[in-house]
Structures are given as C-alpha cells and as structure tokens.
Amino acid sequence: MTDSSSPPPAPAAPPAAPTKPRREQIHEVASRLFSERGYHATSMRDLAGQLGMQGGSLYAHIASKDELLIGIVDRAARQFDGALFTLRGDSLPAPEKIREAMHRHIRVVADNMESATVFFHEWKHLSPEAYTRVTNWRDTIDAFYRDLVIQGIKEGSLRPDLDPKMTANLILSAVNWAYTWYRPGGSMTPRDVAEQYADMLLTGLQAAPVSAGPERP
Amino acid sequence: MTDSSSPPPAPAAPPAAPTKPRREQIHEVASRLFSERGYHATSMRDLAGQLGMQGGSLYAHIASKDELLIGIVDRAARQFDGALFTLRGDSLPAPEKIREAMHRHIRVVADNMESATVFFHEWKHLSPEAYTRVTNWRDTIDAFYRDLVIQGIKEGSLRPDLDPKMTANLILSAVNWAYTWYRPGGSMTPRDVAEQYADMLLTGLQAAPVSAGPERP
DNA sequence: CGCGTCACCTAACGGGCGTTTGGTTTGTCC
DNA sequence: GGACAAACCAAACGCCCGTTAGGTGACGCG
Numbered sequence: 001m002t003d004s005s006s007p008p009p010a011p012a013a014p015p016a017a018p019t020k021p022r023r024e025q026i027h028e029v030a031s032r033l034f035s036e037r038g039y040h041a042t043s044m045r046d047l048a049g050q051l052g053m054q055g056g057s058l059y060a061h062i063a064s065k066d067e068l069l070i071g072i073v074d075r076a077a078r079q080f081d082g083a084l085f086t087l088r089g090d091s092l093p094a095p096e097k098i099r100e101a102m103h104r105h106i107r108v109v110a111d112n113m114e115s116a117t118v119f120f121h122e123w124k125h126l127s128p129e130a131y132t133r134v135t136n137w138r139d140t141i142d143a144f145y146r147d148l149v150i151q152g153i154k155e156g157s158l159r160p161d162l163d164p165k166m167t168a169n170l171i172l173s174a175v176n177w178a179y180t181w182y183r184p185g186g187s188m189t190p191r192d193v194a195e196q197y198a199d200m201l202l203t204g205l206q207a208a209p210v211s212a213g214p215e216r217p
Numbered sequence: 218m219t220d221s222s223s224p225p226p227a228p229a230a231p232p233a234a235p236t237k238p239r240r241e242q243i244h245e246v247a248s249r250l251f252s253e254r255g256y257h258a259t260s261m262r263d264l265a266g267q268l269g270m271q272g273g274s275l276y277a278h279i280a281s282k283d284e285l286l287i288g289i290v291d292r293a294a295r296q297f298d299g300a301l302f303t304l305r306g307d308s309l310p311a312p313e314k315i316r317e318a319m320h321r322h323i324r325v326v327a328d329n330m331e332s333a334t335v336f337f338h339e340w341k342h343l344s345p346e347a348y349t350r351v352t353n354w355r356d357t358i359d360a361f362y363r364d365l366v367i368q369g370i371k372e373g374s375l376r377p378d379l380d381p382k383m384t385a386n387l388i389l390s391a392v393n394w395a396y397t398w399y400r401p402g403g404s405m406t407p408r409d410v411a412e413q414y415a416d417m418l419l420t421g422l423q424a425a426p427v428s429a430g431p432e433r434p
Numbered sequence: 435c436g437c438g439t440c441a442c443c444t445a446a447c448g449g450g451c452g453t454t455t456g457g458t459t460t461g462t463c464c
Numbered sequence: 465g466g467a468c469a470a471a472c473c474a475a476a477c478g479c480c481c482g483t484t485a486g487g488t489g490a491c492g493c494g
C-alpha cells in the first residue's frame with residue numbers, strides 16, 4: 001500500500017548490509033500465518049498472497065517450506081537460550097533467580113508471540129534432525145529450572161520437601177502457558193505477569209494464619 | 218491380530234445395544250493419530266490404514282473428517298465439564314476446593330491424554346460453530362476458577378491481594394500444561410500430581426522463616 | 435431360496451499442494 | 465547502450481487430499 005518499491009539496496013555500501021528485507025519479510029509473515037492457522041493449514045500460496053506475490057516466487061528467496069519452519073523454531077529457541085543462560089553464572093539466592101528467570105522467560109514469549117506459538121505448537125512437524133535438536137534443547141531448559149530448584153533446597157531458601165522435577169514442571173507450566181492467553185497490547189507487561197506469578201508461587205496463595213493463636217481467635 | 222471377526226451383533230437383544238464398535242474404533246484411532254501428528258497432517262487414508270481398511274470405506278461409518286474432529290473435541294470438553302461442574306455446589310473452603318478441582322482436572326487430562334491433546338492443539342481447526350462453542354466453553358472454565366479464587370478471598374482463606382484473573386491463569390497453566398509431559402504409565406498418579414501442585418501453589422515454594430522472631434533471631 | 439443389509443473394496447472425481455521452469459520487467463553499473 | 469542480476473509472473477509438474485459412486489461377498493431372516 002504505502003511504498004511499492006520496497007528496498008533501496010544502498011549501492012555504495014553493501015559490506016555491512018542495512019537489512020535483508022524480502023527474506024525476513026517472508027519469515028515474519030510465515031510466523032504470523034503458522035501461528036494463526038498452523039503449519040499444515042498454511043499453503044505457500046496463502047503466504048505469497050499476503051506478500052502480494054505469486055506462490056512460486058517465494059522460492060527465489062527461500063529453499064523450502066520446511067526450512068521456513070526450522071528457521072522460525074530455531075530462532076525462538078535461540079531467544080529463550082539467550083535470555084536464560086546468562087543467568088547460570090549469577091550468584092543470586094534461588095528465589096530471586098527463579099523470579100528473574102520467569103521474568104525473562106515470559107518476556108521472550110511476550111516479545112515473540114508468533115514465533116513462540118509456532119515453537120510450542122508445530123515442533124512435531126520438524127524434519128527429524130531439527131526435531132531431535134529441539135527435543136534435546138527442551139531437556140536442557142527443564143534441567144536449568146530443576147537445578148535451580150535443587151540449588152535453592154541446598155542453600156535453604158526453598159522448602160526441603162520439594163520434588164525438583166515437579167517444581168520445575170510447575171514453573172514451566174506457568175511461563176510456557178502464557179503463549180495461550182497473553183496479549184501484548186493489554187494492560188500487563190511481561191514484568192507484571194512475572195512478578196505476580198513469582199509472588200504467588202514463592203509465597204503461596206493461602207492467607208497467612210491470623211498471626212498469634214494457633215487455633216480460633 | 219487377535220480376533221479378525223470383531224463384533225457379534227447380538228441378534229436377539231438390540232434394544233439396549235451392547236456397543237457401537239466400528240464407529241467408536243474410528244474415533245479412538247483418530248484421537249491417537251490427531252494427537253500424534255495433528256489434524257491436517259493425518260489423512261483419511263492414514264486413518265483407514267490403521268484400521269485395516271480403505272480410505273473410502275470410512276464414510277460408511279462417519280460423515281466427514283470435520284465431524285470426527287468435532288466429536289473428539291466435544292467429548293473432551295464434556296469430560297472436563299462433568300468433572301468440574303459438580304464441584305460448584307460443594308461448600309468446601311476455597312483451598313480444598315482448588316485442590317479438588319485441580320485433582321479432577323488433571324485426572325481428566327491423564328485419563329484422556331489423546332483427546333485432551335487434540336482438544337488443546339486442534340481446536341483452531343474446528344468449523345465455525347464448533348469453534349465458538351469451544352471458545353465459550355473455555356470462558357466458563359476460566360470463570361469457574363476465577364470465582365473460586367474470589368470466594369476464597371472473601372472468606373479469608375486466600376490472600377486478599379491476589380488478582381483473581383491471574384491466579385486462575387496460574388492454576389489453569391499448571392493443570393492444562395500437564396498434557397505436554399504427563400505419561401499415564403509412569404510412577405505418578407493424577408492424584409500425586411494434583412497434591413504436589415496444590416501444596417506448592419497454596420503454601421508456596423519458599424522455605425518458612427526460622428520460626429520464632431519476626432525479624433532477625 | 436431370494437431378499438436385504440452390512441462392511442468393505444476399487445476406482446475415480448475435482449481440487450489443492452509444494453515445487454520447478456522459463457520468461458519478462460526493472461534498474462544499476464561500466 | 466549493452467551486460468547483468470534481482471524480483472517476480474504464468475504455467476505447469478506429479479502427487480496427495482477429502483469425498484463419492486458402483487460393485488462384491490458374507491450373512492441372517494422370512
């Protein structure tokens with residue numbers, strides 16, 4: 001609509017390229033369509049139509065439909081990776097670390113709603129190599145949260161009777177499920193969500209007993 | 218393998234029919250394939266092949282592929298409904314009610330892993346009427362948990378500073394996400410999962426402060 | 435014995451799929 | 465002004481999809 005001649009290729013300065021426009025546009029629109037309709041329910045002609053071109057013309061920019069999915073999922077995985085693994089070194093107490101990890105995790109989901117949705121929904125349709133890559137990667141995320149809980153139990157900041165595996169499951173449920181309900185335009189920032197979730201998880205939903213007496217007041 | 222002549226039609230007693238075998242077999246296999254591969258990645262010929270028949274022969278028993286999906290999703294929704302809505306009348310304190318609702322919710326997921334997976338994954342591909350039906354139904358489930366939290370705050374059994382919407386989101390995250398990791402053959406029963414989750418959620422992950430003093434000992 | 439019915443097969447239908455091919459336009463650089 | 469590449473179109477490729485139509489054998493019932 002606005003400008004039909006999309007990219008001025010910057011003729012004199014190609015070394016540090018300004019952006020790669022068309023290929024990235026395709027990936028972006030594919031993220032949107034795959035997340036809205038699903039991978040198999042999106043045809044290459046649908047995708048091309050949204051970009052104002054013909055189905056076959058896509059193949060001047062990309063190699064195949066599979067490669068598109070792999071690109072989207074890998075990119076999402078790298079986002080999670082980059083957000084969480086810088087935390088491994090930090091020496092915060094476990095509750096603070098859990099709070100911070102949840103914040104970063106939810107922010108990645110919130111900032112990449114479309115590719116995160118594709119990541120959680122369509123990873124089963126990846127080619128075998130990409131499939132096992134993603135599966136292994138998810139195991140390391142599980143382990144990250146599990147180790148975090150174990151550390152907290154050891155240092156005494158978390159309840160000693162916790163099952164680390166189940167605790168990690170619970171935390172992951174909270175942060176991952178966000179892709180189903182969070183809407184970036186709404187009133188809550190990713191930080192708001194993470195703070196509320198972490199508060200509820202760490203200190204519990206139950207009202208504190210009425211201070212003094214152990215039974216009736 | 219075992220018996221190839223499947224159903225003796227019980228000629229003298231058709232009034233209260235014994236079972237409807239073939240149609241149900243198709244629904245069961247479809248649940249499995251849809252949950253494993255996704256709706257659009259499962260062809261009617263795949264489905265028929267698993268039942269030892271030809272693609273076209275399915276249409277002697279079912280009307281269409283859409284109808285299959287609708288049947289599976291509706292059945293799953295009815296399971297959740299039946300499990301949760303008998304709780305509306307009970308006059309338990311909110312924490313107990315949350316614990317019980319989580320237990321029932323997880324049990325439905327665990328006892329119907331395949332149709333639950335289809336329910337959570339493929340509802341976007343329903344026909345328009347079934348789509349809005351499922352969407353509305355999910356809203357009532359959200360409201361159920363939200364009201365439960367509101368009741369708990371009113372009666373003083375839950376923290377007064379909770380956001381009911383977000384608290385319901387957290388509970389739903391835990392019980393719904395179970396479909397991604399729970400395996401019925403494993404060492405944990407649905408009750409084990411629910412008890413652990415409810416304990417963690419209600420009383421919190423953090424270790425209790427060192428008993429006596431309000432500040433440093 | 436003939437009739438109906440059930441469960442299934444074979445074959446085909448129109449259409450959409452991912453992808454390839456060859457050609458046309460457009461714009462830049464020498 | 466001629467070479468060149470990028471971006472795209474139009475058309476076709478073989479294949480698979482959901483679904484339909486007509487036919488066939490087995491079986492129970494009057």
